[in-house]
Amino acid sequence: MSTRRILLADDDGALREMLAMTLEMEGYRVAQADDAEATISALEKGAFDILLLDMGMPPHEHDIQEGLRVLEWLQRHPRDLKCIVLTGQDPERSAYRAVKAGAFDYLSKPVKENALLQAVERAGLFLDNERRLRQEEQTQKVTLTLPLGQGVKPARNMAEEQLLRQVLEETGFNIHETARALNMNRENVYYLLKKYGIRRPERADTSS
């Protein structure tokens, strides 16, 4: 039995309950959110391993913009989780945008129960091994979407920013811990915060 925490984001209450029950029977601990705002709020407050995200949520149930809002928030505030998109939107339009915005997997409604559980399991497997990689080899996997044909400087900057954001999120914006994890001095961390316009969140532990 798994003890992973899953956040379910879907505006359809009935479906959400049924999804929650299916996942709970497999041993997952499930929290629920019914719109983008509630999803972001839940991600801010708690730690999850997997986010199961519906792209069409109020007030734009017929569009993907609410799902994209969550994915874009995750890009700015990286979390140690995998996002699986489970949506009824047209895959031709939404899959590309979702993958571009950092989704790990994409499932089109209606999906068979087995396919859903396999996708969740697969996401968990990737997450475990990335965590292991970090623990055993002190390496951080960073996924980037880079523009081609502009040389390596933008790639370096984006990788630097992404890495910094990830470590900051993990350390709860603790500058001392972040500097230690990145093997930098604190002044350099402050310099990079300024360079990339990263601001200390109000709720975070500010001790450094």
Next chain:
Amino acid sequence: MKALSSEWILWLSALMVLIGIILMAAAFYVRARARQVGALVQKLLALVHEHHGDPLKFIPASLPLLRQAGAARVMVELQWFGQSLNFTDEAKQRVDQSRCESHAIEGQEIVLRAVICPRRGLRGEQAELYDILARLWLEVLAAQVNGRLAQIHFSEQQLKRYELFYKHDLKNLAQFMHLLSGQMRRCDTPDCSHALLERLKKVLPDLEERAGRILQHLGKQSADDWSAVEEVSLGHLVKMEARALDLPVEVEGDAEVYVESVTFQHGLRNVMENFKHHPGTRHVRALIETTPQKVILRLTSDALTGRLSEMERARMFEPFWTTSRSGMGLGLYIARQNFHKACRARLDVEQLDDNRWAFVIVCPRLGAPAPAQS
């Protein structure tokens, strides 16, 4: 010398009076012409207002005004939701071909071609009056047609949005059923069954609301995702739809047709709803005729009497045009699209010999669809 000078003064005075009279006459003439221009422009604008931007009413009503302004030939060719309408006004005077102006708009449902020519010999302010009126008329006509095209485009967008909404609900419902079915299979203990029941109790009101919403939309929308092409009896389809609408029907003849049956039925329902709402319909007559190339279904009743003008025929398939207080005027417009989609059939109206008219659906005889390749 003195006599000469007084004679000059007399002549000069007379000349001055003459010039004064000419100037006054010219001023009077210009004022009258200006009034004429103003009056014609005002009349034209009043027509626009009066007919609420409807080109089918505006065009015939504006023709006398154009003639008054100096037009010798006005020709408007309009393709209006599948019907062809021509408006022509030819004066007896000769036409100045070199000064003809034309305008064309090609939309998916509406095509407009308008030509306006002045009579020969128009000069000066008369020619200017004509120019002002002709240009204004063409601009107004173009604006009316473009406005109608924009309205249709907007309505189609709204219908698509509508469709997206119910598809979203439908997919969620299908997902729910998949998961519920999985849970039912796996739940083999009383505790699990109890938990499932409790959960279902919690979600049923939400589910019921969504299902209701889907059903409401399904009554109005096409069923393109699940409609399969199959061979059906046309007579049977007519009887089924009549029964659903509680309409007595008498079917003569029958034919088997390959159609997307759900879409075809929606089209049929939209047409038959007209009988339902038409006062005086006692029963519907359905006549099915077969030729080697096509199957023709005529639907008529005792209430569909009189002769239909071209204009009435064009209006019938125009979206949002209705004589009913409760209808939206979309039924026949959608029906025509549904029949085309179901089997490339054409819905029209036809005048019958006995002073009645009928809805006619001409369905090309298509062979059975090729089996899907695995």
